[in-house]
Amino acid sequence: DAGVIQSPRHEVTEMGQEVTLRCKPISGHDYLFWYRQTMMRGLELLIYFNNNVPIDDSGMPEDRFSAKMPNASFSTLKIQPSEPRDSAVYFCASSLDAQGAGEQFFGPGTRLTVL
Amino acid sequence: GESVGLHLPTLSVQEGDNSIINCAYSNSASDYFIWYKQESGKGPQFIIDIRSNMDKRQGQRVTVLLNKTVKHLSLQIAATQPGDSAVYFCAEKGGYSTLTFGKGTMLLVSP
Numbered sequence: 164d165a166g167v168i169q170s171p172r173h174e175v176t177e178m179g180q181e182v183t184l185r186c187k188p189i190s191g192h193d194y195l196f197w198y199r200q201t202m203m204r205g206l207e208l209l210i211y212f213n214n215n216v217p218i219d220d221s222g223m224p225e226d227r228f229s230a231k232m233p234n235a236s237f238s239t240l241k242i243q244p245s246e247p248r249d250s251a252v253y254f255c256a257s258s259l260d261a262q263g264a265g266e267q268f269f270g271p272g273t274r275l276t277v278l
Numbered sequence: 279g280e281s282v283g284l285h286l287p288t289l290s291v292q293e294g295d296n297s298i299i300n301c302a303y304s305n306s307a308s309d310y311f312i313w314y315k316q317e318s319g320k321g322p323q324f325i326i327d328i329r330s331n332m333d334k335r336q337g338q339r340v341t342v343l344l345n346k347t348v349k350h351l352s353l354q355i356a357a358t359q360p361g362d363s364a365v366y367f368c369a370e371k372g373g374y375s376t377l378t379f380g381k382g383t384m385l386l387v388s389p
Contacts, residue, residue: 167321196376206322206367206379219376254321266312267377269321 167270169255175276181243184273187236188257196267197230197240198254206254212238245277286365288384297355299383301368306349308370312377313342313353317364325353325366355385363387 168187176182188195196211210220215232223230227246232238242249252274256267291297303311309330314322328335328342328351335342341354351368365384369377 205381208376211376256321266324266327269314269323271319272321 167255167257167268169253169270169273171273172271173274173276175278176245177278178246179244180277181241182245182249182275182277184240184253184255184275186238186240186255186270188238188255189268190236192257192259192268194258194260194267195232195238196256196258197238198256198269199251200254200272201251209240242275245275247277250275250277286382286384288386290386290388291358293358293360293387293389295358297353297358297362297385297387299353299355299366299385301351301353301380301383303349303351303368303370303380305370305372305378306346307372308378309373310371311342311344311351312369313340313351314367314369314379315362315364316367316382322367358385358387360387360389 167189170185174182193214194211197209198206199209200206207222209222210230211218212232215235228242230240252272254269254272256269258267289299312327313325315325316322326337326340326342328344330346333344339356343352353366355362363386365382367382368380371377
């Protein structure tokens with residue numbers, strides 16, 4: 164298995180533009196997580212899905228952020244409009260069972276820079 | 279005012295030494311713990327886990343110790359190598375909650 168795949172690896176955009184980050188979880192994993200990592204706040208959980216259904220989005224910073232999972236093999240995190248304070252590394256992770264073993268497999272991340 | 283970045287605790291060791299990285303967790307109801315390693319430019323990578331019904335678990339060159347009385351977790355790395363240089367995170371979960379990650383410790387290994 165190729166592991167969790169994220170694209171793009173790097174994104175540079177201007178303030179006000181829409182940004183879409185993409186994730187392909189490991190096949191067979193029922194849970195998908197989106198995290199944001201910054202030096203200021205560390206690793207923060209934004210939202211997670213179980214069987215393509217959003218379970219907890221309490222970590223989503225504000226309405227400019229939205230996430231979807233149209234099928235078991237694809238998820239997107241969208242920021243519209245983007246702001247410089249959104250600059251961070253965004254990770255997608257997947258796991259077999261959030262309530263059991265809990266081990267999450269992380270993708271390589273997308274480094275977002277908003278100018 | 280001026281913003282202050284996250285200051286990671288740093289552990290510096292010589293190659294071949296044993297390293298001990300500590301973590302204090304917050305939730306006494308947590309029953310599952312994981313250590314992750316994050317190398318520069320990469321996502322966190324699973325190292326070892328432990329459940330609350332155990333107080334020690336060993337892997338290859340790594341040992342995790344759990345002290346539930348004082349809510350303390352440690353990761354011991356034997357014969358530390360330059361390739362072990364990374365940021366190490368502990369994570370905890372309890373029941374139906376998701377993982378909660380600590381702030382991380384940077385390990386620097388000098389050859």
